[in-house]
Amino acid sequence: MGKTNLFSTMCKNSDVGRKISKDARSKIILTTRVQLARNLSDHKFGSTSSSQEKNDVLNLIIGVASGIRELSDYKFYTVNKLTKVQRRLLIEKHLMSPEMTSRMQGKGVLVKSCPCNHRKSVSIMINGEDHLRIQCAAPGLNVRESYKEIMKIEKKLEKKLTFAFNSKLGYLTACPVNLGTALRISVIAHLPGLVMSSKITDFINNITNIGCRTVGYFGENSEIVGNLFQISRRATLGRSEEDIVEEMNAICLNIVEEEEKARQTLKANHLVDMEDSVYRSYGVLKYAKMLSYEESLELLSMIELGMELGIVKNVKKFNFSKLVNIIGNSHIMLSMKKDKKLREDEVDFIRANVIREKILKRIR
């Protein structure tokens, strides 16, 4: 305990000088997710194992996890016992990957902290693509801390479980893409500046060339909504974990810089265009009675940009990534705590209300 406290104070101290820039960073890099995949040796991987074998793996892992003090405040959910909305919520919060909901037999997830909480959240997915996926999601650019967090858990589990390992290929995973360190870092970046100045294609090409993958906010094959991008690093073999972490950190800082530059250029050269877009979004958010999730993200993205550039002023300060989280369909459905299922238009109506409440200043 003392050690972790010391660590956090050290972090705080070293960040004092960079306070402002860190704030700016977390406006562009909204969340960091670090994921570690592990498989048990002597057990078939998820795609070939039977339900019985999956249950065995699940029980084995849960048995080990329950003996670990650090994991005592984790909540365990069996995926097929959750309701559809609950499952969707876990996916919306990125606590669980979408593939966990297909063939749910024997799949489980251990989650720390209430899903509504917007601090660092750790989840352990069992029997997804790999036997174990340990994931830490933290707000802002937090690659190093998140990595340390999951490594702590992995070390504890490693003492009691034997992971599939090969000296040449590293940790063995179901998919060859993740071989080696099996460490995957992805961030969610909000890049309206690059999108509006149409530099985004060049930007994506550039980061693809250095081995990054860019997908939409909702993952593989999803459209780009609200200028939100999920950027992750490929190549996990042939590099040490520390190198991967440092590289990703550097890449992210670079992204922040590019986006900042694009925003400033936009403000200097196309102020009227920007004001027009921002105020249009403001108008819709202020008066619309029903807002879909996708539309809200687009509009909020513009308001956020407008606030950062000092264009729009009569708006409450809001945390963009936090707001994005609480206006998701599942979150709204669950937070209403109604027994009857909400219709889609009812959800859209509540969403519009929630957003108005969060961002509009009251007129006296």
Add this chain to the structure above:
Amino acid sequence: MICDSCGKNKANIHLIKAINNNDAEKMNLCNDCAKNLLFSSGESFFSDLAEILSSILEIDVKFYKGDENKKFFDSVDWINDKKCHCCGTDLKTMKKTGKVGCANCYDEFKDGLYPLIKSIHGKIGHMGKVPCNSSKRLKSEKILRDLKVELDEAVIIENFERAAQLRDMIKKLQKKLYKSSNR
């Protein structure tokens, strides 16, 4: 707009191929030319857009379908009936699912998988951490690897004093490893 192929009729079909989201190749065709080019009958013409694209632009449709994982397997062609004796997965299934069946598959299908892995990652050779309950040998191999990397770095920044130290350490460790493997 006039058809690119015959240059006479009005073009009704516009195909745009995006290359790296940046460049685009455009092709405008009239119905007749499109049918001729595709050798397809009228009814099934629009049934599979992916097929149309592939026959016109000679692209690999598979590449655009499915997720990232599967694409890597698509790049390798196997005609092999061998099955993994541990989980019973064959290469065909791997290609279909994009996943291997068990840890043993990596050994069993070494010939097919290693070149593939190399093409994904650039190289083969794990540089990261090793499990804490792995053999002493694995652990010292990991230390050896780290030392070698450090040595390269020391040489680059011309810290020869440190480099000499590292060289000696590596030699010592190598000797130890060699001895234990002979035993």
